[in-house]
Amino acid sequence: MITYQLEHFDDCYPEAQELHLLEQHWEEVALHKNEIPLKGDEDAYREMDANGALQIVTVREDGRLVGYKIHLIKTHLHYCTTLMAFSDMYYLTPSVRVKPRIAHRMFKVAEEELFKRGVVKVIETTKIHASQQRFLEFEGYEPAELVLTKILKG
Amino acid sequence: MKNFFKLCDGINTIPLLLVIQQNPQLWDQNTLRTTHPYTPHSQVHDIWLRFNDTSVLEEKGETGRKEFLDQHESIDYPSFDKLYEARIMTNQLMAQVQGQRLGRVMITKLEPGKKIDAHVDSGDHAAYYERFHIVLQSAPGVIFRAGDEKVYMKTGECWWFQNQVEHEVINNSVSDRLHMIVDIHTGRGFK
Numbered sequence A: 001m002i003t004y005q006l007e008h009f010d011d012c013y014p015e016a017q018e019l020h021l022l023e024q025h026w027e028e029v030a031l032h033k034n035e036i037p038l039k040g041d042e043d044a045y046r047e048m049d050a051n052g053a054l055q056i057v058t059v060r061e062d063g064r065l066v067g068y069k070i071h072l073i074k075t076h077l078h079y080c081t082t083l084m085a086f087s088d089m090y091y092l093t094p095s096v097r098v099k100p101r102i103a104h105r106m107f108k109v110a111e112e113e114l115f116k117r118g119v120v121k122v123i124e125t126t127k128i129h130a131s132q133q134r135f136l137e138f139e140g141y142e143p144a145e146l147v148l149t150k151i152l153k154g
Numbered sequence B: 001m002k003n004f005f006k007l008c009d010g011i012n013t014i015p016l017l018l019v020i021q022q023n024p025q026l027w028d029q030n031t032l033r034t035t036h037p038y039t040p041h042s043q044v045h046d047i048w049l050r051f052n053d054t055s056v057l058e059e060k061g062e063t064g065r066k067e068f069l070d071q072h073e074s075i076d077y078p079s080f081d082k083l084y085e086a087r088i089m090t091n092q093l094m095a096q097v098q099g100q101r102l103g104r105v106m107i108t109k110l111e112p113g114k115k116i117d118a119h120v121d122s123g124d125h126a127a128y129y130e131r132f133h134i135v136l137q138s139a140p141g142v143i144f145r146a147g148d149e150k151v152y153m154k155t156g157e158c159w160w161f162q163n164q165v166e167h168e169v170i171n172n173s174v175s176d177r178l179h180m181i182v183d184i185h186t187g188r189g190f191k
Helices: A009-018 A021-029 A040-048 A102-115 A133-138 B013-021 B055-070 B076-080 B084-096 B124-128
Strands: A001-008 A056-061 A064-076 A079-092 A122-123 B004-008 B044-051 B099-108 B115-119 B130-137 B143-145 B149-151 B156-159 B169-170 B177-185
Touching: A001 A102, A009 A021, A009 A056, A009 A064, A021 A079, A040 A056, A056 A102, A064 A102, A079 A102, A122 B044, B013 B084, B013 B177, B044 B076, B044 B084, B076 B084, B084 B099, B084 B130, B084 B177, B099 B124, B143 B177
Parallel strands: A079 A122
Antiparallel strands: A001 A056, A056 A064, A064 A079, B004 B156, B044 B099, B099 B177, B115 B169, B130 B156, B130 B177, B143 B149, B143 B169
16 A cells, blocks of 8 residues: 655654665765765754644555655745745655656645645756656646756865 | 644553553454444454443344434443553543543554545534544554545544544554544534
């Protein structure tokens, strides 16, 4: 059985750690691993969760955590009357990624819950080297900005 | 949220869980709720602590069903004495919500991978009593839906919920879901 549900940070984070999901995710998509180690700011997540500024949708297969879709919810600095959701990260383990419509359902549930909370616009992102652009466009997202990064070296 | 309201958390459920574990014979001594035709609770195991007096059904058969289902009066079952910790929790909840009358009290178990089918609690009993859930044991992956709202109720929490709208439960966790259901007439109009 696969289900999709809202969870609070402290309800799913220990299991994500135990299953090494965050490390797997990081290994798969992160850039600049030598310069930037993985170290999540747990207190910041907890604070956002407590303030209602975090939405976590988890995917569970037979009780086991196999995926997550996380959004930060806040008004935009330029549009302070409009609630927006900024994608933090999304991940499905390879074992469920190959199954049909799991990713679609995960996004759908997340969007439905964001809509209930009054979110007007979702800012989604994807890595260039592990692009999900085709999937995102299929889900109704439109390319809007290109993000460029640079590691600073003395 | 309109269909769920968390009253409190931090209830120590370990003493009751321990005595339930020590008395496995108490499960499913009364299966009326879980075996009647089309029951949404067919995958649930129950311990009745307080319930309607089933002797009406036993005496009058099917002709007594309406009388049985409509009556507000519940009686204590022997399990309530055996699970004394449940009585303490129930009395504390009665005091918290200023209950006027205590209805049914049950402990229900939903195993991993099992579900309670979508249904509405209807009839005089559901209209008269408020329904409270004390979560004895749960884990992430248990989904409780009422209407268009879903919650995960954590171990040690106590919730009121609106059982007169369609509701269902899915246990997609790795743990048994054990809830103590307490029906209380408050006369204060939760519904």
